[in-house]
Amino acid sequence: MKYLKTTFVIAVPLVLNFCHVDRKLEIPQETSKTVECKTDQYGISNLCDDEKAYLDWAKAQKKYKSLKDLTREELQRLTQETLDVDKTSALFYLKAAEEPINKKFISYLDRKEKEIEKKRPDFSKKNILLAMVPGMFYKDNPTVGADGKALRDLATGLGLKEDVIPVDQTGTVEENAKVICEYVKNRTDVNGIIFASVSKGSGDLKKAIQLCGEEDYFKKAKGWYNIGGLNKGTLLVDGIEGNWRYKWEARSYFFWKGYNYDGFLSMGAGPGKPLDFELKVPKHLLLINVIAVPQFRQVTKRARPFYEHLIQYGPNDGMTLLADSYVEGAVTYPSFRNDHYFQWPIYENRLRAFFTYIVETQFPK
Helix, strand or coil, X not given: CCEECCCCCCCCHHHHHHCCCCCCCCCCXXXXXXXXXXXXXXXXXXXXXXXXXXXXXXXXXXXXXXXXXXXXXHXXXXXXXXXXXXXXXXXXXXXXXHCXXXXXXXXXXXXXXXHHHHCCCCCHHHCEEEEEECCCCCCCCHHHCCCCHHHHHHHHHCCCEEEECCCCCCCCHHHHHHHHHHHHHHCCCCCEEEEEEECHHHHHHHHHHHHHCCCHHHHHEEEEEEECCCXXXXXXXXXXXXXXXXXXXXXXXXXXXXXXXXXXXXXECCCCCCCCCCCCCCCCCEEEEEEEECCHHHCXXXXXXXXXXXXXXXXXXXXXXHHHHCCCCCEEEEEECCCCCCCCCEEHHHHHHHHHHHHHHHCCC
Protein backbone atom coordinates (compact mmCIF):
# COMPACT_ATOMS: atom_id res chain seq x y z
CA MET A 1 0.00 0.00 0.00
CA LYS A 2 1.21 3.48 -0.83
CA TYR A 3 0.44 6.41 1.39
CA LEU A 4 0.50 10.09 0.61
CA LYS A 5 1.79 12.32 3.36
CA THR A 6 -0.41 15.34 2.89
CA THR A 7 1.68 18.24 4.06
CA PHE A 8 0.13 20.63 1.60
CA VAL A 9 -2.32 22.56 3.77
CA ILE A 10 -0.94 25.86 5.00
CA ALA A 11 -2.24 29.32 5.66
CA VAL A 12 -0.21 31.78 7.70
CA PRO A 13 2.61 29.93 9.50
CA LEU A 14 5.35 32.29 8.35
CA VAL A 15 3.61 35.30 9.80
CA LEU A 16 2.83 33.51 13.04
CA ASN A 17 6.35 32.12 13.32
CA PHE A 18 7.72 35.62 12.89
CA CYS A 19 5.37 36.87 15.54
CA HIS A 20 6.69 34.30 18.01
CA VAL A 21 3.29 32.72 18.37
CA ASP A 22 4.77 29.27 17.84
CA ARG A 23 7.49 29.75 20.42
CA LYS A 24 8.32 26.80 22.67
CA LEU A 25 5.70 26.25 25.32
CA GLU A 26 6.35 25.59 28.98
CA ILE A 27 4.38 22.40 29.44
CA PRO A 28 4.18 20.86 32.92
CA GLN A 29 5.58 17.38 33.42
CA GLU A 30 2.97 14.73 32.86
CA THR A 31 2.87 11.10 33.80
CA SER A 32 3.22 8.87 30.76
CA LYS A 33 0.45 6.46 30.05
CA THR A 34 0.49 3.45 27.79
CA VAL A 35 -2.60 2.84 25.68
CA GLU A 36 -3.47 0.01 23.36
CA CYS A 37 -4.55 0.81 19.81
CA LYS A 38 -6.18 -2.37 18.56
CA THR A 39 -9.86 -1.54 18.11
CA ASP A 40 -11.56 -0.96 14.77
CA GLN A 41 -14.63 1.14 15.52
CA TYR A 42 -16.32 4.38 14.54
CA GLY A 43 -14.80 4.08 11.06
CA ILE A 44 -11.26 4.26 12.47
CA SER A 45 -8.64 1.53 12.31
CA ASN A 46 -6.37 0.83 15.28
CA LEU A 47 -8.41 3.04 17.57
CA CYS A 48 -6.59 3.74 20.84
CA ASP A 49 -8.20 3.23 24.25
CA ASP A 50 -8.33 6.94 25.06
CA GLU A 51 -9.73 7.80 21.62
CA LYS A 52 -12.44 5.18 22.04
CA ALA A 53 -13.35 6.56 25.46
CA TYR A 54 -13.91 10.01 23.97
CA LEU A 55 -15.95 8.65 21.07
CA ASP A 56 -18.00 6.51 23.47
CA TRP A 57 -18.73 9.70 25.43
CA ALA A 58 -19.74 11.44 22.21
CA LYS A 59 -22.03 8.54 21.30
CA ALA A 60 -23.87 8.98 24.59
CA GLN A 61 -24.71 12.63 23.87
CA LYS A 62 -28.28 12.30 22.59
CA LYS A 63 -29.03 16.02 22.67
CA TYR A 64 -27.28 16.70 19.37
CA LYS A 65 -29.05 15.21 16.39
CA SER A 66 -26.79 16.52 13.62
CA LEU A 67 -23.83 18.74 12.83
CA LYS A 68 -26.15 21.70 12.49
CA ASP A 69 -26.69 21.52 16.24
CA LEU A 70 -22.96 21.92 16.88
CA THR A 71 -22.76 25.63 16.30
CA ARG A 72 -19.73 27.73 17.18
CA GLU A 73 -21.50 28.96 20.32
CA GLU A 74 -22.61 25.52 21.44
CA LEU A 75 -19.20 23.91 20.90
CA GLN A 76 -17.54 26.78 22.77
CA ARG A 77 -20.01 26.43 25.64
CA LEU A 78 -19.63 22.65 25.82
CA THR A 79 -15.83 22.85 25.69
CA GLN A 80 -15.84 25.30 28.59
CA GLU A 81 -18.35 23.18 30.51
CA THR A 82 -16.46 19.89 30.12
CA LEU A 83 -12.99 21.50 30.29
CA ASP A 84 -11.96 18.94 27.68
CA VAL A 85 -11.63 19.90 24.03
CA ASP A 86 -11.07 16.26 23.10
CA LYS A 87 -14.67 15.55 24.02
CA THR A 88 -16.08 18.22 21.73
CA SER A 89 -13.69 17.25 18.94
CA ALA A 90 -14.85 13.63 19.23
CA LEU A 91 -18.47 14.78 19.21
CA PHE A 92 -17.92 16.78 16.03
CA TYR A 93 -16.20 13.82 14.35
CA LEU A 94 -18.92 11.36 15.30
CA LYS A 95 -21.80 13.56 14.19
CA ALA A 96 -20.03 14.21 10.89
CA ALA A 97 -19.37 10.52 10.28
CA GLU A 98 -22.94 9.55 11.16
CA GLU A 99 -24.78 11.99 8.89
CA PRO A 100 -26.43 9.95 6.10
CA ILE A 101 -24.86 11.86 3.20
CA ASN A 102 -21.39 11.53 4.74
CA LYS A 103 -21.88 7.91 5.77
CA LYS A 104 -22.84 7.04 2.21
CA PHE A 105 -19.75 8.81 0.87
CA ILE A 106 -17.42 7.03 3.30
CA SER A 107 -18.92 3.67 2.31
CA TYR A 108 -18.24 4.56 -1.32
CA LEU A 109 -14.60 5.31 -0.51
CA ASP A 110 -14.19 2.01 1.31
CA ARG A 111 -15.52 0.12 -1.69
CA LYS A 112 -13.90 2.17 -4.45
CA GLU A 113 -10.36 2.19 -3.07
CA LYS A 114 -10.38 -1.63 -3.14
CA GLU A 115 -11.45 -1.51 -6.78
CA ILE A 116 -8.73 1.00 -7.60
CA GLU A 117 -6.18 -1.29 -5.98
CA LYS A 118 -6.97 -3.82 -8.72
CA LYS A 119 -7.51 -1.41 -11.60
CA ARG A 120 -6.86 2.31 -11.70
CA PRO A 121 -9.43 4.29 -13.72
CA ASP A 122 -8.44 6.41 -16.71
CA PHE A 123 -10.47 9.57 -17.26
CA SER A 124 -8.27 11.06 -19.98
CA LYS A 125 -11.04 10.96 -22.62
CA LYS A 126 -13.33 13.09 -20.49
CA ASN A 127 -11.13 16.21 -20.78
CA ILE A 128 -11.58 17.29 -17.15
CA LEU A 129 -9.34 19.83 -15.45
CA LEU A 130 -8.26 19.78 -11.82
CA ALA A 131 -7.81 23.48 -11.01
CA MET A 132 -5.82 24.07 -7.83
CA VAL A 133 -6.58 27.12 -5.69
CA PRO A 134 -3.37 27.32 -3.64
CA GLY A 135 -2.74 28.48 -0.10
CA MET A 136 -0.90 31.56 1.09
CA PHE A 137 2.83 31.87 0.25
CA TYR A 138 2.52 29.00 -2.25
CA LYS A 139 5.15 30.51 -4.57
CA ASP A 140 7.78 31.38 -2.00
CA ASN A 141 7.41 28.18 0.00
CA PRO A 142 6.77 25.34 -2.45
CA THR A 143 8.24 22.75 -0.07
CA VAL A 144 5.22 22.97 2.25
CA GLY A 145 2.95 21.94 -0.60
CA ALA A 146 0.52 24.87 -0.58
CA ASP A 147 0.41 24.55 -4.38
CA GLY A 148 -1.20 21.12 -4.02
CA LYS A 149 1.42 19.29 -6.10
CA ALA A 150 0.76 16.01 -4.32
CA LEU A 151 -2.90 16.14 -5.29
CA ARG A 152 -2.18 17.33 -8.81
CA ASP A 153 0.17 14.41 -9.38
CA LEU A 154 -2.52 11.97 -8.28
CA ALA A 155 -5.00 13.64 -10.63
CA THR A 156 -2.75 13.35 -13.67
CA GLY A 157 -2.30 9.67 -12.85
CA LEU A 158 -6.04 9.29 -13.35
CA GLY A 159 -5.98 11.05 -16.71
CA LEU A 160 -7.16 14.44 -15.48
CA LYS A 161 -5.54 17.66 -16.61
CA GLU A 162 -4.15 19.90 -13.89
CA ASP A 163 -3.26 23.52 -13.35
CA VAL A 164 -2.69 26.05 -10.57
CA ILE A 165 -4.96 29.10 -10.71
CA PRO A 166 -2.53 32.07 -10.63
CA VAL A 167 -3.92 33.92 -7.63
CA ASP A 168 -1.73 36.41 -5.77
CA GLN A 169 -0.05 34.45 -2.98
CA THR A 170 -0.84 37.23 -0.49
CA GLY A 171 -3.76 38.82 -2.30
CA THR A 172 -7.03 39.63 -0.57
CA VAL A 173 -9.87 37.14 -0.92
CA GLU A 174 -11.74 39.73 -2.99
CA GLU A 175 -8.84 40.23 -5.43
CA ASN A 176 -8.17 36.50 -5.74
CA ALA A 177 -11.87 35.79 -6.23
CA LYS A 178 -11.81 37.96 -9.36
CA VAL A 179 -8.78 36.05 -10.66
CA ILE A 180 -10.61 32.75 -10.13
CA CYS A 181 -13.72 33.97 -11.92
CA GLU A 182 -11.67 35.19 -14.88
CA TYR A 183 -9.76 31.92 -14.98
CA VAL A 184 -12.92 29.82 -15.12
CA LYS A 185 -14.40 32.08 -17.77
CA ASN A 186 -11.38 31.63 -20.03
CA ARG A 187 -11.02 27.82 -19.68
CA THR A 188 -13.17 27.02 -22.70
CA ASP A 189 -10.80 24.23 -23.71
CA VAL A 190 -12.08 21.70 -21.16
CA ASN A 191 -15.37 19.86 -20.65
CA GLY A 192 -15.43 20.51 -16.95
CA ILE A 193 -13.49 21.73 -13.93
CA ILE A 194 -12.91 20.18 -10.53
CA PHE A 195 -11.49 22.59 -7.97
CA ALA A 196 -9.11 21.59 -5.23
CA SER A 197 -8.36 24.20 -2.60
CA VAL A 198 -6.35 24.35 0.59
CA SER A 199 -6.49 26.70 3.57
CA LYS A 200 -6.82 30.35 2.45
CA GLY A 201 -7.39 29.16 -1.12
CA SER A 202 -10.74 27.83 0.03
CA GLY A 203 -11.68 31.29 1.28
CA ASP A 204 -10.65 32.76 -2.09
CA LEU A 205 -12.86 30.25 -3.88
CA LYS A 206 -15.77 30.81 -1.52
CA LYS A 207 -15.60 34.52 -2.34
CA ALA A 208 -15.40 33.71 -6.07
CA ILE A 209 -18.59 31.66 -5.84
CA GLN A 210 -20.32 34.62 -4.20
CA LEU A 211 -19.05 36.84 -7.02
CA CYS A 212 -19.63 34.73 -10.12
CA GLY A 213 -21.05 31.37 -9.05
CA GLU A 214 -24.36 32.04 -10.83
CA GLU A 215 -22.77 33.03 -14.15
CA ASP A 216 -23.31 30.65 -17.08
CA TYR A 217 -19.59 30.16 -17.62
CA PHE A 218 -19.20 28.94 -14.03
CA LYS A 219 -21.45 25.96 -14.73
CA LYS A 220 -18.46 24.10 -16.14
CA ALA A 221 -17.24 23.84 -12.53
CA LYS A 222 -18.65 20.50 -11.36
CA GLY A 223 -16.73 19.64 -8.20
CA TRP A 224 -14.80 21.12 -5.32
CA TYR A 225 -12.38 19.20 -3.14
CA ASN A 226 -11.99 21.54 -0.13
CA ILE A 227 -9.16 20.54 2.24
CA GLY A 228 -8.71 22.28 5.58
CA GLY A 229 -10.43 25.33 4.19
CA LEU A 230 -10.64 28.64 6.00
CA ASN A 231 -14.29 28.82 5.07
CA LYS A 232 -15.02 31.59 7.55
CA GLY A 233 -11.49 32.82 8.12
CA THR A 234 -9.39 32.37 11.24
CA LEU A 235 -9.50 34.04 14.63
CA LEU A 236 -5.69 33.89 14.67
CA VAL A 237 -5.64 36.98 12.45
CA ASP A 238 -7.73 38.80 15.00
CA GLY A 239 -5.42 37.59 17.77
CA ILE A 240 -2.40 39.09 16.04
CA GLU A 241 -4.18 42.36 15.30
CA GLY A 242 -5.26 42.56 18.91
CA ASN A 243 -1.70 42.37 20.28
CA TRP A 244 0.45 45.44 19.59
CA ARG A 245 3.71 43.48 19.50
CA TYR A 246 2.52 40.76 17.15
CA LYS A 247 0.74 43.34 14.99
CA TRP A 248 3.89 45.46 14.63
CA GLU A 249 6.05 42.43 13.83
CA ALA A 250 3.58 41.04 11.30
CA ARG A 251 3.17 44.33 9.49
CA SER A 252 6.93 44.85 9.42
CA TYR A 253 7.47 41.37 8.04
CA PHE A 254 4.95 41.86 5.26
CA PHE A 255 6.42 45.23 4.40
CA TRP A 256 10.01 44.00 4.06
CA LYS A 257 8.96 40.91 2.08
CA GLY A 258 6.79 42.97 -0.25
CA TYR A 259 3.65 41.07 0.74
CA ASN A 260 0.13 42.44 0.83
CA TYR A 261 -0.91 42.76 4.46
CA ASP A 262 -4.50 43.38 3.40
CA GLY A 263 -4.47 39.81 2.10
CA PHE A 264 -3.60 38.61 5.57
CA LEU A 265 -6.32 40.76 7.15
CA SER A 266 -8.90 39.43 4.68
CA MET A 267 -8.60 36.03 6.39
CA GLY A 268 -9.98 37.41 9.66
CA ALA A 269 -13.04 35.80 11.21
CA GLY A 270 -16.12 37.45 12.64
CA PRO A 271 -18.77 40.06 11.82
CA GLY A 272 -18.00 42.34 8.92
CA LYS A 273 -15.02 40.33 7.68
CA PRO A 274 -14.81 39.33 3.98
CA LEU A 275 -15.61 35.67 4.68
CA ASP A 276 -18.43 36.33 7.13
CA PHE A 277 -21.25 34.96 4.99
CA GLU A 278 -22.91 31.60 4.43
CA LEU A 279 -21.67 29.81 1.35
CA LYS A 280 -24.41 29.05 -1.15
CA VAL A 281 -23.04 26.19 -3.20
CA PRO A 282 -24.40 26.21 -6.79
CA LYS A 283 -26.54 23.16 -7.60
CA HIS A 284 -24.12 22.08 -10.32
CA LEU A 285 -21.12 22.04 -7.92
CA LEU A 286 -20.46 18.99 -5.73
CA LEU A 287 -18.54 20.05 -2.63
CA ILE A 288 -16.52 17.53 -0.63
CA ASN A 289 -15.42 19.28 2.53
CA VAL A 290 -12.44 17.64 4.25
CA ILE A 291 -12.14 18.73 7.88
CA ALA A 292 -9.20 17.82 10.12
CA VAL A 293 -10.34 16.72 13.58
CA PRO A 294 -7.37 16.22 15.93
CA GLN A 295 -7.22 15.11 19.52
CA PHE A 296 -4.99 17.23 21.75
CA ARG A 297 -2.09 14.76 21.91
CA GLN A 298 -2.07 14.38 18.11
CA VAL A 299 -1.62 18.07 17.29
CA THR A 300 1.73 18.70 15.59
CA LYS A 301 4.36 20.99 17.09
CA ARG A 302 3.77 23.39 14.22
CA ALA A 303 0.07 23.74 14.98
CA ARG A 304 0.15 23.36 18.77
CA PRO A 305 0.46 27.07 19.80
CA PHE A 306 -2.31 28.07 17.37
CA TYR A 307 -4.45 25.13 18.49
CA GLU A 308 -4.08 26.03 22.15
CA HIS A 309 -4.94 29.67 21.47
CA LEU A 310 -8.16 28.66 19.70
CA ILE A 311 -9.33 26.19 22.37
CA GLN A 312 -10.99 29.08 24.21
CA TYR A 313 -13.42 29.25 21.27
CA GLY A 314 -13.94 25.50 20.93
CA PRO A 315 -12.54 22.49 19.02
CA ASN A 316 -10.33 23.47 16.10
CA ASP A 317 -7.78 22.14 13.64
CA GLY A 318 -4.98 24.49 14.69
CA MET A 319 -5.99 27.22 12.26
CA THR A 320 -9.77 27.48 12.24
CA LEU A 321 -12.72 26.34 14.34
CA LEU A 322 -14.37 23.06 13.37
CA ALA A 323 -17.76 24.79 13.48
CA ASP A 324 -16.53 27.36 10.97
CA SER A 325 -15.28 24.59 8.67
CA TYR A 326 -18.72 23.02 8.30
CA VAL A 327 -20.78 23.80 5.20
CA GLU A 328 -24.41 22.76 5.36
CA GLY A 329 -25.50 20.57 2.46
CA ALA A 330 -21.99 19.58 1.43
CA VAL A 331 -20.39 16.16 1.81
CA THR A 332 -18.27 16.34 4.95
CA TYR A 333 -15.30 14.02 5.40
CA PRO A 334 -13.90 14.26 8.95
CA SER A 335 -10.23 13.29 9.04
CA PHE A 336 -9.72 12.02 12.58
CA ARG A 337 -6.27 12.57 14.18
CA ASN A 338 -5.17 15.14 11.60
CA ASP A 339 -4.71 18.84 12.30
CA HIS A 340 -4.60 21.67 9.74
CA TYR A 341 -1.30 20.40 8.31
CA PHE A 342 -2.52 16.86 7.63
CA GLN A 343 0.60 15.08 8.85
CA TRP A 344 -1.01 11.66 9.20
CA PRO A 345 -0.37 9.65 6.02
CA ILE A 346 -3.39 9.00 3.82
CA TYR A 347 -3.69 5.96 1.59
CA GLU A 348 -3.21 7.15 -1.98
CA ASN A 349 -6.05 5.06 -3.37
CA ARG A 350 -8.43 6.66 -0.92
CA LEU A 351 -7.54 10.06 -2.36
CA ARG A 352 -7.96 8.66 -5.87
CA ALA A 353 -11.40 7.50 -4.76
CA PHE A 354 -12.22 11.11 -3.84
CA PHE A 355 -11.59 12.18 -7.44
CA THR A 356 -13.39 9.13 -8.80
CA TYR A 357 -16.48 9.99 -6.78
CA ILE A 358 -16.71 13.47 -8.29
CA VAL A 359 -16.06 12.22 -11.82
CA GLU A 360 -18.57 9.37 -11.63
CA THR A 361 -21.21 11.58 -10.00
CA GLN A 362 -20.76 14.76 -12.03
CA PHE A 363 -19.50 13.39 -15.37
CA PRO A 364 -21.55 10.22 -15.97
CA LYS A 365 -21.07 8.16 -19.12
